[in-house]
Amino acid sequence: MWSRRSVIISLSATALAGTLTSHGARVLAGEKSVKIGINLPFTGADAHDAELIKDGAMLAIDEANSAGGIAGYKIDVLLLDDGTATAGQYDPAQAATNARKMVGDDAVVAAIGPQMSGSGKAMSPILSQGGLATITPSSTNPDITNPRFAAQYRPAGKAIYFRTVTTDAFQGPNMANYFADTLKVRSVYVLDDSGAYGVGLADAFQAQAKRRGLDVLGRDQLNPKETDYTTTLTKIKALNPQALYFGGVAQAGVKVVKESFDIIPNVLKGGGDGVYAAEILRGAGFPAAQGWYVTIAAPNVLENPDAAPMMERFAKKYGQQPDNYSITAYDAALVILDAIRRLAAAGGPVTRDAVRDAIQQSHVKTLQGEISFDANGDIANRVISVFQITRNDKYPLDDVLHQYKYIGVAPASS
Numbered sequence: 001m002w003s004r005r006s007v008i009i010s011l012s013a014t015a016l017a018g019t020l021t022s023h024g025a026r027v028l029a030g031e032k033s034v035k036i037g038i039n040l041p042f043t044g045a046d047a048h049d050a051e052l053i054k055d056g057a058m059l060a061i062d063e064a065n066s067a068g069g070i071a072g073y074k075i076d077v078l079l080l081d082d083g084t085a086t087a088g089q090y091d092p093a094q095a096a097t098n099a100r101k102m103v104g105d106d107a108v109v110a111a112i113g114p115q116m117s118g119s120g121k122a123m124s125p126i127l128s129q130g131g132l133a134t135i136t137p138s139s140t141n142p143d144i145t146n147p148r149f150a151a152q153y154r155p156a157g158k159a160i161y162f163r164t165v166t167t168d169a170f171q172g173p174n175m176a177n178y179f180a181d182t183l184k185v186r187s188v189y190v191l192d193d194s195g196a197y198g199v200g201l202a203d204a205f206q207a208q209a210k211r212r213g214l215d216v217l218g219r220d221q222l223n224p225k226e227t228d229y230t231t232t233l234t235k236i237k238a239l240n241p242q243a244l245y246f247g248g249v250a251q252a253g254v255k256v257v258k259e260s261f262d263i264i265p266n267v268l269k270g271g272g273d274g275v276y277a278a279e280i281l282r283g284a285g286f287p288a289a290q291g292w293y294v295t296i297a298a299p300n301v302l303e304n305p306d307a308a309p310m311m312e313r314f315a316k317k318y319g320q321q322p323d324n325y326s327i328t329a330y331d332a333a334l335v336i337l338d339a340i341r342r343l344a345a346a347g348g349p350v351t352r353d354a355v356r357d358a359i360q361q362s363h364v365k366t367l368q369g370e371i372s373f374d375a376n377g378d379i380a381n382r383v384i385s386v387f388q389i390t391r392n393d394k395y396p397l398d399d400v401l402h403q404y405k406y407i408g409v410a411p412a413s414s
Contacts, residue, residue: 033075036109038057038080039111041082041083041091044084045283046115046249048277053326054079056325060333070344071344078108082095096122102132103130110352110356112137117141117197118195124154131352135163135336137163138297141167141168142204158360162377164298170412171296173208180212183243186215188217188241189217189236190206190247193251195224225251249274250274254280257283257288262288270292270295272294272297273294273295276294276404281397289389290390292389294387294388294404296387298324300385335364386408390403
């Protein structure tokens with residue numbers, strides 16, 4: 001857990017002031033450098049999963065610096081925590097403060113994060129006004145990149161919020177398709193955790209479930225800070241649904257997983273990538289988590305042989321296994337590094353505006369395949385992967401890699 005609200009990881013030899021180009025490269029004692037911001041919730045319920053994401057991004061950056069930098073540029077990192085003890089998880093107000101810190105640091109040419117969509121909604125207008133592009137490896141609420149909301153989330157015009165995952169416009173509906181087509185669910189009760197991500201995901205799932213003929217028996221919104229959901233779950237039990245779907249993250253999710261096992265143990269249970277988390281395994285544990293179906297908004301790369309070398313380097317460096325969002329964070333860093341490389345190779349200035357434009361034009365080979373973005377910043381790949389939590393006693397019980405069994409790709413809507 002981070003004891004300070006922000007930490008600067010300096011990968012340069014000295015911290016003395018240097019010459020700074022406008023919103024871009026710094027020249028210090030003959031050494032050129034640029035800075036990448038990383039914003040994640042290192043305080044609160046999602047702290048460990050934030051660490052896994054940060055470690056994926058840092059692995060790519062550290063490897064680039066160890067190889068001599070990117071076209072002569074050292075990469076520094078401004079690491080920011082948008083979790084607070086008061087919120088107990090990510091805090092949109094802190095995320096907004098962090099966005100202003102990044103925009104106010106002229107050396108920052110791009111950013112990675114946030115992890116959560118609530119933070120993304122708070123940060124996007126600030127990043128837009130500052131012309132600072134960010135790439136999120138895990139934030140999936142579609143509103144942020146939807147052109148209908150451009151005036152709200154990108155008031156300066158250009159897309160600045162890019163993703164190495166797809167959105168809940170696909171994650172929610174495709175899981176509803178999986179419930180209908182594969183699990184043969186006929187009735188479902190829907191819960192969300194009142195956050196931007198959870199509400200949006202549950203809305204998308206519910207709408208498609210109804211289109212597919214599932215009987216949606218009800219919908220409730222949970223307060224993440226409440227200590228007990230017994231009343232809500234007892235009400236659900238009386239309705240006798242075949243399945244429960246939860247949209248939300250770990251602060252509420254841990255309690256939903258634990259208490260639903262006690263109150264409705266025989267009901268099929270599913271959720272989005274907020275339930276694909278080490279904190280769920282740590283907080284709810286087994287047997288409560290056993291059998292949950294969950295999705296991620298990306299291809300499952302962990303079983304791809306091409307990813308094995310990166311995973312080995314990750315485990316050696318950090319002493320634990322990566323999850324899929326460690327890899328999407330690694331890929332996000334690769335995209336930014338590639339943008340800097342292309343600008344430097346062309347002899348142009350490595351400025352904030354130039355990096356944003358270069359990211360927009362990306363065609364980068366990564367561990368999940370070639371990454372490119374549409375005009376709004378969304379990734380072209382829209383694969384939704386399905387996992388089932390299945391206890392594997394050969395590995396640590398909070399090891400996402402081995403406790404989430406890959407099932408396959410969720411059916412896309414026609």
